[in-house]
Amino acid sequence: MTEQEVDPRFPDPGDTPVGEVPGPDAEPELPTRPGILRSILRRRSTVVAAVFILLLIVVALAAPLLAPYDPTEQDLLIRLQGPSGAHWLGTDDYGRDALSRLIYGSRVSLWAGLQATGVALILGLPLGVLAGFYGRWLNVLLTRIMDAMMSTPSLVLAITIVAVLGGGITNAMLAIGLVMTPRFFRVARAGTMDVRHETYIEASIALGCSTWRTAVRHILPNVLPPIVLVISVSLGTAVSAEASLSFLGLGVVEPTPSWGSMLKTASSNMSLAPYLVWPPGIMIFLTVLAFTYLGDGVRRALTRSRSGRQD
Amino acid sequence: MDLAKNRDVAASDTVPATAKDSAPEAVSGAERPTPLLDVRDVSVEFPTAGRDWVTSVQNVSFQLMPGESMALVGESGSGKTVTSLAVMGLTEATGGRLSSGSVTFDGNELTGRPAKEWRKVRGPGMGMIFQQPIRSLNPAYTVGDQIAESVRKHLGLSRRQAEAKSVEMLEMVQIPRAAERAKEYPHAFSGGMCQRVMIAMVMACNPRLLIADEPTTALDVTVQETILDLLRDVQQQTGVALLFISHDLAVVAEICQRVAVMYAGEVIESAPAVDLFFRPQHPYSSGLLASIPRPGLSVDRRLRTIPGGIPAPGTWPAGCRFAPRCEFAQSGRCDTTHPPLDVVSTGGLSRCLRADELALDGVVT
Amino acid sequence: MLRYAGRRLLAAIPLLFVVPLLVFILIDRAPGDQAVVLAGENPTPERIASIREQLGLDDPLIVRYFDWVVHAIRGDLGTSLLSDQRVIDLLLRRMATTMSLVLVAMVMAVLVGAVLAILSAMRPGGFFDRFINWAASVAIAIPAFWFGLVLASLFAVTYQIFPPFGYQPMSEGFGTWLSYLVLPGIALGLLPAAEVALQLRSALGQVLKTDYVLNAEAKGLSRPTIVMKHGLKNAAIPVITVLGFRVAEVLAGSVTIEIVYNMPGLGQLAVDSVQNRDIPVLLGFVLFSTIVVVLVNLLVDISYGYFNPKVRS
Numbered sequence: 007m008t009e010q011e012v013d014p015r016f017p018d019p020g021d022t023p024v025g026e027v028p029g030p031d032a033e034p035e036l037p038t039r040p041g042i043l044r045s046i047l048r049r050r051s052t053v054v055a056a057v058f059i060l061l062l063i064v065v066a067l068a069a070p071l072l073a074p075y076d077p078t079e080q081d082l083l084i085r086l087q088g089p090s091g092a093h094w095l096g097t098d099d100y101g102r103d104a105l106s107r108l109i110y111g112s113r114v115s116l117w118a119g120l121q122a123t124g125v126a127l128i129l130g131l132p133l134g135v136l137a138g139f140y141g142r143w144l145n146v147l148l149t150r151i152m153d154a155m156m157s158t159p160s161l162v163l164a165i166t167i168v169a170v171l172g173g174g175i176t177n178a179m180l181a182i183g184l185v186m187t188p189r190f191f192r193v194a195r196a197g198t199m200d201v202r203h204e205t206y207i208e209a210s211i212a213l214g215c216s217t218w219r220t221a222v223r224h225i226l227p228n229v230l231p232p233i234v235l236v237i238s239v240s241l242g243t244a245v246s247a248e249a250s251l252s253f254l255g256l257g258v259v260e261p262t263p264s265w266g267s268m269l270k271t272a273s274s275n276m277s278l279a280p281y282l283v284w285p286p287g288i289m290i291f292l293t294v295l296a297f298t299y300l301g302d303g304v305r306r307a308l309t310r311s312r313s314g315r316q317d
Numbered sequence: 318m319d320l321a322k323n324r325d326v327a328a329s330d331t332v333p334a335t336a337k338d339s340a341p342e343a344v345s346g347a348e349r350p351t352p353l354l355d356v357r358d359v360s361v362e363f364p365t366a367g368r369d370w371v372t373s374v375q376n377v378s379f380q381l382m383p384g385e386s387m388a389l390v391g392e393s394g395s396g397k398t399v400t401s402l403a404v405m406g407l408t409e410a411t412g413g414r415l416s417s418g419s420v421t422f423d424g425n426e427l428t429g430r431p432a433k434e435w436r437k438v439r440g441p442g443m444g445m446i447f448q449q450p451i452r453s454l455n456p457a458y459t460v461g462d463q464i465a466e467s468v469r470k471h472l473g474l475s476r477r478q479a480e481a482k483s484v485e486m487l488e489m490v491q492i493p494r495a496a497e498r499a500k501e502y503p504h505a506f507s508g509g510m511c512q513r514v515m516i517a518m519v520m521a522c523n524p525r526l527l528i529a530d531e532p533t534t535a536l537d538v539t540v541q542e543t544i545l546d547l548l549r550d551v552q553q554q555t556g557v558a559l560l561f562i563s564h565d566l567a568v569v570a571e572i573c574q575r576v577a578v579m580y581a582g583e584v585i586e587s588a589p590a591v592d593l594f595f596r597p598q599h600p601y602s603s604g605l606l607a608s609i610p611r612p613g614l615s616v617d618r619r620l621r622t623i624p625g626g627i628p629a630p631g632t633w634p635a636g637c638r639f640a641p642r643c644e645f646a647q648s649g650r651c652d653t654t655h656p657p658l659d660v661v662s663t664g665g666l667s668r669c670l671r672a673d674e675l676a677l678d679g680v681v682t
Numbered sequence: 683m684l685r686y687a688g689r690r691l692l693a694a695i696p697l698l699f700v701v702p703l704l705v706f707i708l709i710d711r712a713p714g715d716q717a718v719v720l721a722g723e724n725p726t727p728e729r730i731a732s733i734r735e736q737l738g739l740d741d742p743l744i745v746r747y748f749d750w751v752v753h754a755i756r757g758d759l760g761t762s763l764l765s766d767q768r769v770i771d772l773l774l775r776r777m778a779t780t781m782s783l784v785l786v787a788m789v790m791a792v793l794v795g796a797v798l799a800i801l802s803a804m805r806p807g808g809f810f811d812r813f814i815n816w817a818a819s820v821a822i823a824i825p826a827f828w829f830g831l832v833l834a835s836l837f838a839v840t841y842q843i844f845p846p847f848g849y850q851p852m853s854e855g856f857g858t859w860l861s862y863l864v865l866p867g868i869a870l871g872l873l874p875a876a877e878v879a880l881q882l883r884s885a886l887g888q889v890l891k892t893d894y895v896l897n898a899e900a901k902g903l904s905r906p907t908i909v910m911k912h913g914l915k916n917a918a919i920p921v922i923t924v925l926g927f928r929v930a931e932v933l934a935g936s937v938t939i940e941i942v943y944n945m946p947g948l949g950q951l952a953v954d955s956v957q958n959r960d961i962p963v964l965l966g967f968v969l970f971s972t973i974v975v976v977l978v979n980l981l982v983d984i985s986y987g988y989f990n991p992k993v994r995s
Binding site: 154157158159160161162165166167168169170171242246249250253254255256269272273276277280283284286287290291292294295298 | 697700701704705708709711712819820822823824825827828829831832834835839840927930931933934935937938941942952953955956957959961964967968971972975979
Binding site for chain 3: 435439
């Protein structure tokens with residue numbers, strides 16, 4: 007029944023976890039390695055996501071130029087005013103301009119995402135390679151610890167860490183970074199174990215190359231592609247987590263504007279100023295979505311180029 | 318092997334009419350009984366990776382009388398399974414589409430009918446057993462439950478009646494301790510036992526046609542024979558017609574009255590089993606016969622294989638599709654003209670331009 | 683089967699000890715004198731000393747940890763630094779709210795997600811299938827607490843269909859109880875619902891390609907029977923696994939949702955305890971979360987036995 011194996015009646019949309027937008031650009035392509043970037047940019051959704059993130063970065067960098075007002079300047083005479091020509095998105099309970107706070111908030115979000123992802127990467131990648139490379143008790147021990155971390159509710163873990171270290175955005179992001187570490191660990195460990203017993207690695211160890219050298223030259227290239235995907239997804243998670251913590255008052259310290267803390271303000275003024283709820287939430291949503299779509303585009307391009315290399 | 322006895326029944330061989338090859342002959346339909354199954358000019362296409370559709374079965378025609386047993390024989394990739402699935406109306410369910418032809422069952426044309434009507438025929442009309450019996454049973458339900466669900470649906474039995482029926486059917490296929498085993502899950506059954514369960518499941522609805530797609534291929538050699546015996550018994554007891562799909566002519570010889578050989582998506586020879594075995598009219602059939610392992614022959618004659626492989630759908634040669642592998646092929650003739658399926662001197666059908674010129678080897682006795 | 687479940691439980695128990703240990707280590711590593719930090723603004727020396735005494739900060743880490751474990755096994759989780767109430771009482775009093783919220787969210791997620799996945803699988807590749815796939819993958823990016831705010835703003839403040847905030851126990855009547863849980867339940871259930879829809883659809887896609895489903899077609903069964911009976915039970919296993927992981931996340935999500943809807947649950951307690959550095963309460967909350975996770979994983983393992991008969995034997 008070989009004919010049944012080719013089975014396009016089941017396009018299996020669920021197979022692709024996120025961001026499947028069926029379109030004419032879905033046909034299988036087998037690009038060569040230098041073509042990966044082009045292959046990533048072939049999907050329209052990936053391009054839109056990448057452009058959105060680039061714009062967000064520009065807005066964050068140019069915030070002082072773009073924001074019409076000082077985001078922390080209070081004017082109690084105009085508190086909780088709806089959108090108007092002077093204040094496009096209205097003002098909050100201290101009379102601060104919501105648009106300016108939204109623009110400056112992108113700085114906090116992106117910076118928070120970078121910090122948390124950086125922490126997770128710096129901890130998870132080397133530990134994962136180490137566990138996968140040495141194996142034995144070290145592998146067992148590290149894997150156990152990471153599994154324990156993974157099965158604890160992430161926000162509970164983050165809250166605990168914040169409770170111990172104190173609030174503030176850096177501590178909060180350290181917490182989120184720790185929570186995301188197992189993801190990087192797992193991928194790095196799996197990627198290392200994949201190639202650990204390949205002959206070229208055995209050979210390079212036998213030739214007396216230092217383990218460090220072997221790891222960097224031979225293992226990293228195999229581990230990095232899936233890590234790129236985890237980075238993208240983690241950036242989205244971190245942005246979302248920062249918003250949650252700041253909303254709970256465990257993230258940024260007032261009066262620094264953050265999308266999460268803006269939602270906190272919106273929450274306590276919901277009946278008087280319902281318009282405050284929308285912009286920060288939509289920005290968080292779009293940012294998370296963009297990172298997921300970007301990650302998905304990278305994943306597709308990588309699997310495609312990999313199947314291409316295997317002739 | 319009692320081939321001679323089969324001759325009379327085999328005489329009911331029909332002349333298929335293929336669209337381009339030969340105009341429908343004036344078959345005197347009045348004096349002949351209506352066939353149980355009438356497959357005409359069926360072509361099936363499957364999509365390729367590049368979104369094109371490629372034909373994998375082309376203009377296949379054959380008929381099956383009530384109670385008759387017929388084999389579709391060919392190597393894997395010849396289109397036999399695709400053909401049998403088309404008969405069951407499962408082409409779409411496996412991702413393909415019927416691009417031409419019709420399937421008429423018991424006088425009712427089923428092609429183009431809504432899925433609902435097909436579902437009424439599958440079960441009480443025709444049933445199918447598959448090559449992988451273990452994978453064909455749902456691991457999450459007991460075998461008794463899986464037999465019972467068809468009879469409840471098609472025969473309208475109550476839950477209790479259906480349970481009794483499933484035990485009865487398991488007894489019929491000679492599964493010991495049937496009542497207990499009905500409550501067990503498929504993983505507790507061996508491959509041969511699973512195939513018995515499959516037969517029980519299909520026969521529970523009293524179908525008029527049983528399609529068996531390589532029913533013994535995946536099984537242990539020692540078990541194969543018992544399953545074939547069982548199929549023969551079942552056929553004798555119930556009078557069900559059998560469409561037997563196989564790559565193994567030795568197996569076919571034991572169970573079928575008529576044989577249609579398929580190659581590269583089309584029928585290349587169709588004849589009563591005895592004729593085909595002793596006087597094959599197509600070099601490919603002759604080659605298949607020669608490749609049957611026979612004990613007692615010298616090593617050099619024991620196993621002859623046909624060189625080369627079956628061309629994949631979409632890469633079929635323009636002329637005779639077997640020509641590139643055929644030791645009798647004539648260039649300028651066989652590689653340019655696509656031969657029609659024509660009546661040959663033995664009275665059977667062959668898709669070989671040189672059928673009447675060649676004296677091909679049959680089974681050496 | 684029971685032995686299997688017992689073995690799984692045994693394997694999970696170390697988690698109950700390891701997670702609090704991590705918290706103890708974290709507290710120990712934290713900068714500054716814990717007692718001084720905890721005592722808040724302008725602490726009196728007596729206050730600092732009493733906190734030091736209460737937390738046993740003069741003892742080494744390992745002694746404090748074992749002391750806590752021994753008491754915890756007896757059901758004594760210490761007293762809150764803030765209110766002098768017993769931690770176990772605080773937890774028990776608020777547990778019902780959080781569990782109600784999580785329960786409503788999960789039930790909603792499973793029902794909605796499963797129905798959408800099944801309807802999608804009826805016609806693979808059809809418009810509905812593609813739409814649900816798209817919508818679910820977009821829904822995953824929506825922050826739960828913001829969705830909660832939007833729902834509250836629309837359906838409780840602007841159109842007053844549901845009570846805006848707070849919580850009523852079931853003793854006030856099932857309808858009342860549920861009416862307070864609908865909006866927060868939807869907000870919290872959106873993410874798991876989307877995941878169930880995607881996972882189940884994907885699993886169904888795999889299952890519907892199997893030989894036994896083709897056989898079910900050959901038996902002339904109807905499409906709904908094939909999808910619901912032959913597909914669903916086999917497709918459930920990967921979904922249950924994901925759902926098990928999800929419960930921990932839903933529990934975490936309930937923290938923000940409780941704040942949004944001002945529900946007196948464990949989440950509020952946790953946030954208060956963090957803001958006030960009420961370590962005993964925090965430890966109790968962490969232990970409670972871990973117990974829930976362990977129990978849910980056990981439940982998941984046991985359910986494999988139902989969905990996969992092979993596990994049972």
